[in-house]
Amino acid sequence: MDLKTMTYIVVFATFALYFGIAWWARAATTSDFYVANKGVHPILNGMATGADWMSAASFISMAGLIAFLGYGGSVFLMGWTGGYVLLAMLLAPYLRKYGKFTVPEFIGDRFYSKTARIVAVACLIIASLTYVIGQMKGIGVAFSRFLEVKFALGLGIGMFVVWVYAVLGGMKGITYTQIAQYCVLIFAYTVPAVFISLHLTGNPIPQIGLGSKMADGSNMYLLDKLDMIVTDLGFKEYTTAVLGSKLNMFAYTMSLMIGTAGLPHVIMRFFTVPSVKAARSSAGWALVFIALLYTVAPAVGAMARLNLIHTIQPEAGQNLAYEARPDWFKNWETTGLLKFEDKNGDGKIQYVADKETNEMVKVDRDIMVLANPEIANLPNWVIALVAAGGLAAALSTAAGLLLAISSSISHDLMKGVFTPSISERGELMASRIVMTLAILVAGYLGLNPPGFAAGTVALAFGLAASSIFPALMMGIFSKKITAKAAIAGMIAGIGVTLLYVFQHHGIMFIKGTEFLGNMPKNWFLGIDPKAFGAVGAIVNFAVAFLVEMVSSERPPAHIQHMVEDIRIPAGAGEARGH
Amino acid sequence: MSSNDSYWRANLRLMAICLTIWFIVSFLFGIILVEPLNEIRLGGYKLGFWFAQQGSIYTFVALIFFYSWRMNKLDQKYNVHER
Numbered sequence: 174m175d176l177k178t179m180t181y182i183v184v185f186a187t188f189a190l191y192f193g194i195a196w197w198a199r200a201a202t203t204s205d206f207y208v209a210n211k212g213v214h215p216i217l218n219g220m221a222t223g224a225d226w227m228s229a230a231s232f233i234s235m236a237g238l239i240a241f242l243g244y245g246g247s248v249f250l251m252g253w254t255g256g257y258v259l260l261a262m263l264l265a266p267y268l269r270k271y272g273k274f275t276v277p278e279f280i281g282d283r284f285y286s287k288t289a290r291i292v293a294v295a296c297l298i299i300a301s302l303t304y305v306i307g308q309m310k311g312i313g314v315a316f317s318r319f320l321e322v323k324f325a326l327g328l329g330i331g332m333f334v335v336w337v338y339a340v341l342g343g344m345k346g347i348t349y350t351q352i353a354q355y356c357v358l359i360f361a362y363t364v365p366a367v368f369i370s371l372h373l374t375g376n377p378i379p380q381i382g383l384g385s386k387m388a389d390g391s392n393m394y395l396l397d398k399l400d401m402i403v404t405d406l407g408f409k410e411y412t413t414a415v416l417g418s419k420l421n422m423f424a425y426t427m428s429l430m431i432g433t434a435g436l437p438h439v440i441m442r443f444f445t446v447p448s449v450k451a452a453r454s455s456a457g458w459a460l461v462f463i464a465l466l467y468t469v470a471p472a473v474g475a476m477a478r479l480n481l482i483h484t485i486q487p488e489a490g491q492n493l494a495y496e497a498r499p500d501w502f503k504n505w506e507t508t509g510l511l512k513f514e515d516k517n518g519d520g521k522i523q524y525v526a527d528k529e530t531n532e533m534v535k536v537d538r539d540i541m542v543l544a545n546p547e548i549a550n551l552p553n554w555v556i557a558l559v560a561a562g563g564l565a566a567a568l569s570t571a572a573g574l575l576l577a578i579s580s581s582i583s584h585d586l587m588k589g590v591f592t593p594s595i596s597e598r599g600e601l602m603a604s605r606i607v608m609t610l611a612i613l614v615a616g617y618l619g620l621n622p623p624g625f626a627a628g629t630v631a632l633a634f635g636l637a638a639s640s641i642f643p644a645l646m647m648g649i650f651s652k653k654i655t656a657k658a659a660i661a662g663m664i665a666g667i668g669v670t671l672l673y674v675f676q677h678h679g680i681m682f683i684k685g686t687e688f689l690g691n692m693p694k695n696w697f698l699g700i701d702p703k704a705f706g707a708v709g710a711i712v713n714f715a716v717a718f719l720v721e722m723v724s725s726e727r728p729p730a731h732i733q734h735m736v737e738d739i740r741i742p743a744g745a746g747e748a749r750g751h
Numbered sequence: 752m753s754s755n756d757s758y759w760r761a762n763l764r765l766m767a768i769c770l771t772i773w774f775i776v777s778f779l780f781g782i783i784l785v786e787p788l789n790e791i792r793l794g795g796y797k798l799g800f801w802f803a804q805q806g807s808i809y810t811f812v813a814l815i816f817f818y819s820w821r822m823n824k825l826d827q828k829y830n831v832h833e834r
Binding site: 239244246250251254255257258261262263266380381383385386394396397412413419450456457460461464467468471737741742743 | 762782786794797808809812814815818831
C-alpha cells in the first residue's frame with residue numbers, strides 16, 4: 174500500500190475514534206461541560222493533561238529545535254517539565270479545594286473584585302489565543318504535507334474535528350478524547366525513536382541509546398561522535414552550545430516553568446479530579462506521561478541531526494551528489510522546507526556552518542521529527558503514524574485552549590459579570606456558541622497568522638507567567654494582598670512583557686514598528702523576548718507587594734477565612750454552590 | 752485554628768525542601784554548574800548535559816510523588832484529610 178493511502182486510513186481511523194468517544198461522553202450539565210463533573214481518575218487525568226499539554230510544538234518542533242540548538246535546547250526540556258513541580262505544590266491542590274469552574278473565577282472571588290476577574294479573563298484570552306494559533310498552523314502543516322491537501326482545507330478539516338468533540342462534550346468529551354490522543358501521540362513518537370536508537374546504537378531505549386556507543390564499530394560514544402562531526406563542519410559543539418548566554422537560559426527556563434504552571438487550560442484539568450489528594454498525585458502522573466516524550470526528545474534530536482549529516486556527508490570530506498539525493502529529500506524540497514543551492518557548481522551538497530559556502534540554504538527545524546522515519550528508512554506505517562500523532566498533539570491542545578477561552582467568556586463574563594440571571598441550560602448553550610465562535614477566530618488567525626506565528630507558543634508562556642501565575646500564588650500564599658494590589662500586579666506584569674516583546678518584534682507584531690529592532694545586542698541583559706516572562710513575573714510580584722505596602726487596606730475577614738479554608742484539604746468532596 | 756496553622760507551616764517546610772531540590776537539579780546542575788559537571792562522565796553523557804536533558808526531568812517526577820506522599824501523611828497527622 175502506498176504511503177498516502179496508508180496515511181489517510183490511519184488519520185481517519187483516529188478521527189473516527191475521537192468522534193465515537195465524543196458521542197459516548199457528551200455533556201448534559203455545565204458541570205460536565207466545564208469540569209467533567211469532577212469525576213476523572215487521577216491517572217486518566219494525568220494522561221489527558223499530557224495530551225492537553227503536549228502541543229504541535231512539543232511533538233513536531235521541540236526535537237528539531239534541540240537537534241540544532243544542542244545543549245541550548247535544554248531550556249525547553251527543563252522549562253516545559255519543571256512547571257509541573259510548581260503546579261503540584263503551589264497551585265493545583267488549593268485551586269481544586271476551592272472547587273469552582275474557571276481560573277478567573279478564583280481570582281475574582283479571592284480578590285473580591287469583578288474588575289480582577291475581568292483582567293484575569295483578558296490575560297487568559299491573550300495567552301490562550303497566542304497559543305492556539307500555533308496549533309492551528311500545526312494542523313494545517315501536517316495535513317498539507319502528509320495528506321497532500323491545501324493548507325486551508327487541512328485547517329478546515331481540523332477545525333471541524335475539534336468542533337464536533339469539543340462542542341458536543343465540553344470538558345468531559347475533551348478529557349476522554351485527550352486520553353485516546355495521548356496514546357496515539359506517545360506511540361507515534363516513541364516507535365520511530367526506538368527503531369532509530371536500535372539502528373544507531375543497538376540499544377532500543379532512546380534515553381540509554383543517547384548515552385551509548387555507536388553500533389558502527391567505531392567504538393565512539395554517540396554524543397562524542399556528534400560533537401566531532403558538527404565541530405568539523407564549523408558548527409558549535411553539540412553538548413556545550415549555550416543559547417545566548419547562561420543568564421538568558423536561566424530566564425528562559427524560569428519563564429517556561431512558571432508559564433506552564435500559569436496556563437489556564439492546564440490548571441483547569443486539575444478541577445476535574447475528585448479530591449485534593451487526587452489533584453496532587455494527578456500532577457505527578459501528568460509529568461510521568463509527559464516525561465515519556467520529553468526524555469525521548471533529546472535522543473530524537475541528536476540522532477536526527479546525526480542521520481541528516483550522515484546522509485549528506487556519508488564519510489568525512491565526501492559529499493552526496495545532488496542527483497543521488499534520496500526521496501525524502503525531494504519530498505521536503507517540494508514543500509519549500511528544505512532548499513539546496515549549488516553555490517560552487519560541483520553538483521554535490523556541502524552542508525557547513527559558514528553561510529558563504531553552505532549549500533543547504535534552508536533546513537526547517539520542524540521537518541526533523543516529521544522526516545525522521547523517512548531519513549532512517551522506516552516502513553510506511555510508521556510514517557503514517559507520525560502524521561496521526563502530530564495531528565493528535567495539535568488537536569488535543571487546541572481543544573483544551575478553546576475550552577479555556579470559551580468558559581472564561583460564558584462562565585466568567587456572561588454568568589459572572591454581565592448576565593448573572595442566565596439559566597444553566599442557557600449557559601450551556603452560550604458556552605457551545607462561544608466555543609464555535611472561538612474555533613472560527615482561531616481558524617481565521619491560523620490561516621492569516623499575524624506574521625509572528627512561528628515563535629508564538631513560547632510567547633504565550635511569557636504572558637501566562639507574568640500575569641496569571643503570580644496572581645494565583647499571591648491569592649493562596651498571602652492573606653494580605655488586596656484587590657488593588659493584584660490588579661495592579663497583573664496589569665504591570667503582562668504590560669511589561671508585552672512592551673518588551675513589542676519593542677523587539679513590532680507593535681502588535683507589525684513589521685517596522687519595532688523601535689529597538691530585534692537584535693540580541695539591544696536585549697535587556699541579553700534576555701530573549703520569549704524569555705522575558707520571568708522578568709514580567711518579578712514585576713508583577715513587586716508591584717503587588719508595593720501597592721499592598723503603601724495602602725492601609727486589608728482584605729475583608731471572609732476572604733481571609735476563605736484563604737485559610739483552601740489551605741486544608743478537608744471538605745473538598747462536597748459540591749459547592751455556583 | 753493553631754492546628755491548621757502548624758499543618759500549613761509543615762506544608763511550607765516540605766515545599767521549601769522540594770523546591771530547593773527542584774532548583775538544584777535544573778538551574779544549578781543544568782545551567783550554572785554545567786561546565787564543571789561536564790568534566791564527569793555518565794556513560795556517553797557529560798554529567799551537566801545529562802542533568803539538563805534527562806536527570807532534571809526524572810527528579811521532577813520523583814519530587815511530585817514524594818511531596819504527594821508526604822502531604823497525605825501530614826493530612827492524616829493533622830486530621831485535615833478529605834472524608
